[in-house]
Amino acid sequence: GVGEPAVPTADEVLRTTVARCLPALTEPRLLIGVAALVHGVFRLGRSAAAFVAPPVERTDSDLRRTEGMFADHSPEHGDDQTLREAVTGLADLHGWWGGEVRWSALRQIRAVNHVLSGRPADGKPLSAAARLAGADDGWRSDEFT
Incomplete structure (x- = not known):
């Protein structure tokens, strides 16, 4: 029927x-x-x-889409807390909640350098609202920037 x-x-x-x-x-x-x-x-x-079953290998582009452009960049003395301690007195940095070690500062610096050097961003996709954050007649973000 x-x-x-x-x-x-x-x-x-x-x-x-x-x-x-x-x-x-x-x-x-x-x-x-x-x-x-x-x-x-x-x-x-x-x-x-x-x-x-053995784990399936993820490609570099898959990792960038889920983890971020430079998620594999984690130098021993480059985590955010170490950088904060190194610039104490030079800049007023505010903290965040959470106990895990992060490398967001160096990763963001590398990502900005990557994009400003003319290479396409290839990290986590941004939400539509984040891509439309520019001025009405100004720059608009690409999908992965």
Whole structure:
């Protein structure tokens, strides 16, 4: 009929398969329960297979899109806290919440240098609102700047 799927759902196929494999199982609610257990075992099997599978190597461009342009740039003495301590008294720097070590200052400096040198930005995509932050007749951000 109209609005019905052209093929049976996965649950219907599974119930039919369980009914065919266990013909003595005739109670509909029990059949649904057994089919649900079988479905759970399949999901668990897929999860276990994904867990033990070797990790898939991500390309550099994939990493830049998710982690940022210079996410791999983490020099030993270049984290934000070390830089803050080094310029104490030269500039008034404000902190942030969080305990993890960050390298945002050096990474941002490298990203600005990269773009100002004429190379395209290729980091995390910016939101549409962030790309439209320029003046009405001025510069507009590219997707990755």
